[in-house]
Amino acid sequence: MDLSLNSALLAMRRGTSRPMSRDKADTLLLLVSCGLVIAPHTAHLPIWTSIQCAALLLWRGWLTFRGLRMPPKWLLLSVSVIALGTTYLSFHRFFGREPGVAMVILLLGLKLLEMHAKRDLFVVVLVSFFVMLTNFFYSQSMGTAFVMVLALIATLTTQLSFQYTGAVPPFAMRLRMGAMILGLAVPLSLVLFVLFPRIEGPLWSIPGDGASGRTGLSDHMSPGSITDLAQSDDIAFRVKFIDPIPPQTKLYWRALIFDTYDGHTWTHSDDQHPQIGRPDLSVRGDPVRYQVTQEPTGQRWLFALDLPHSLPALQGNPATFSKDMQTMALRPINDRVRYDFASYPDYTLQANQSRNSLLQWLQLPINSNPKARAFANQLRAQSSDNAALADNLLQYFHGQHFSYTLQPPLLGDDAIDEFLFSTQAGFCEHYAGAFVFLMRAMGVPARVVTGYQGGEVNPVDGYMEVRQSDAHAWAEIWLEQRGWVRYDPTAAVAPERIQRNLVSVIPRTTLGGLITLHSGKESLLSKLRFNWEAVNNAWNQWVLNYSPEKQRGFLQSLGLKNVDWENMIELMVIIGAGVVGIMSLPLMINRQKKDPLQNVYLSLCQVMARAGYPREKYEGPRDYRLRLIADNTKLTPTRKNAIDRFLRLYESLRYADLQVQQSKSGFTQLKSLLSECK
């Protein structure tokens, strides 16, 4: 009894200490690398999909670890159906990017449970590559890139682990080899990255992409909506000016008009039907003609400089003006589009309006913000001229201690009151909202306009780039004879914002604003921050924004003017071939490695051949020696003696037992004998 128990324990212990079988180890490695590939996706996947993936991986791991059989087909099929069902429940659709990504990831997990042949490994690896790529829909930060490199090394290590047929080196060595492959791949991929002609995306759009996950203006304005945009460096649209570019302070890109305020959010009421034909607009001076290349927004509005005179032509998606001069396309903009506008900076919009038609622009929520209303009445008493009232208000914003910040304090129910009299800190939407509220409270028709302000001319291609961070909100008030006139209260608070751009007013903070570093310029922290910003900026500039234009610009800076894609491919092939050539140079040289001992022997044979005694092909060293010694015509006795000793030594070195063969002294002696033979 005791004995059998002991032996069982022993067997168990042996069982645990025994190295895992190769198949098991390889499969577990594959699971780990798949886990690494999937892990970053959990940040955005629906929780159920993440749980399913983890369950599939663990299931496979358990089967492998215990050496159990793969699940039968019917079970796999029902699991797939469940996976498909939960994906649909999470997204309410099958098509589109997000459900697509979720399904590819689930597919990867399911494929692991259906692996039978070596071929299936490649399927898993190739799907893994694709899953890695889809993660970039959500994040392209340096951290993501780092995780990608780790996952890639793991995948390569797994792939090569499966290729061994006999001896398998330890894991560390395989890992090193995987990393080495990736390391060797870096120079060539750098060449490809820099020189591969970039194609301007998108090539097509997947249905349902439009609305989700895009940054851009929204169809309402509440505190924070533009602040969020200000963090994004994405390009909203690019503009190519045909006429000279107007000054920065005139660059108001108009998109949306808001008329309704509910105490928290500005929206536009539903009766803003598109109007056929041109609104009542008179223009003066020269037009500014330009071409806008707009990134997809998933929304209908277009961007025009204040104030466009004629409608742009969009293919298959006609645009109209609404009566308050919003330019709307018929359908959402889901692709990058290009359209032409001609705007007149000097204009009069709807100068003749009946009092009734202006009532819409005086709406205010009842019984809210009493302090603001009282303040408005106070201002109203000062002047009867609406324009003067507006100027006074701007003066007020300018004079008081209002500050312009991306991190405004939260506001309560009477948001305008709190903003005006207690927090006094906000972003453009706060100022525009408060301004319009006060003007309305004074009985002046006013409205909020959102869009973009400013833009930066790219010196490389001359395009003006307008980014999400240029998003802005301002106000328009209606004045007798003059119509709708633009007032920008933000300009009163932070003039630099309008004259230059946002970054000049509010420096970026790190880690999502958790750490604001206000120490002096010379401090270590701030130096670190500047460095980090520089690295981040370089990453953004050189990796993330390496667009076709940037590529052309970079090549131009290298002195390559007018490079078209054909030149680029030529250049890429030449430099790429160079890199590959350097890498494979050792393989190109067909130098046979000879045994050093044989080399010495062969040189003696050469010496003898020159002396007129070539070694015959059938002759071994001994026969050769005997023939040479027997010769009495040309060779002197001393030379013959040397040859004799050389060949005897060679014979013993070559054919005697290992100890003699490996002696270094014998070899050096042989070499010295060779010189005697000459």
Place this chain on the structure above:
Amino acid sequence: MFAAVKKRYVNIRNKWLYQLRDAEPGEVFLKQRRVFIMPSAAGLAFGGTLVVLFIAAANYSLSLGFVLTFLITSCGVVDMHLTFRNMAHLYLTAGQAHPVFAGEEAQFELHLINRYKYNRYAICLGFYAEDLPNLEQAADIGANATCTVNLHVTSKRRGWLTAPRVRLQTRFPLGLLRSWAYWMPDAKALIYPYPEEYSPPLPMSGSDELDGQGQAGQEDFAGVRAYQAGDSMKHLAWRQIARVDVAEGGALVTKHFEGGTKSELCLDFAQLPRTMDVEMRLSRMARWVLEAEQQGLPYSFKLGGQEFATALGPAHQNACLRALALYEGH
């Protein structure tokens, strides 16, 4: 006409493109020109994936997507380099091949020598001929090491069997490419005739009927004599040998028997009926040689012009079988 063109094309392809050569004596060096490389099926799928990745990256303007695509592409190129390196610059020599009987597997010993500082893994060797099943054996060759692989081929007829062409191939490390090389080893195996299965008994000469089992010549122990090469192991006088240690001057001795003269065993090809097929006759001779050796009956052997005096033992047997294998008369 067409056949001639095709033949010429195949010839050019084999000689020039595939560098198929006849057996080369000595060490064969797999220089770069002799090693070929093409994507495997997995490699083609890999290429397809790259295209998909590129399109996805371009469509969504994913810069990191481009980085990933190009990195993976370059990994493929590095894999090409490594797969080629795994095969190229290998040294090959053929070892010995032991004689076998027709129908048995002839074994060829092949040596792969790696004179480089890196290990080579998963090199598969197999005979490459149309009529041979493609059975491959995998080998790993350490840095500065030699690896021996035994490949076998079923022998069909007697005579010399030259080693068929060998194909070496490898997909290591990533399996995306297949690198291969052809090599005709300079090796041949001697194939003895197939020993007839149900042959008549040994043709004991002398008209008199012999008594017993034909062990006559072995029965009368007549003392011991010094060992001679070719003496059967069965007849070594182990007791005598054990008395004196070989290291101290002891020698192998063989038991000497007398009385074998009574029944002379002569295996003479010419004695077999001429109506029999030559191969059948050779086959029967081979069986008799084996039979005689097994029974320990010394025998003389006559085949065409070749004659071997009465003897016994492996050397004698091998000489006889060799003569049978290489017989060219009728």
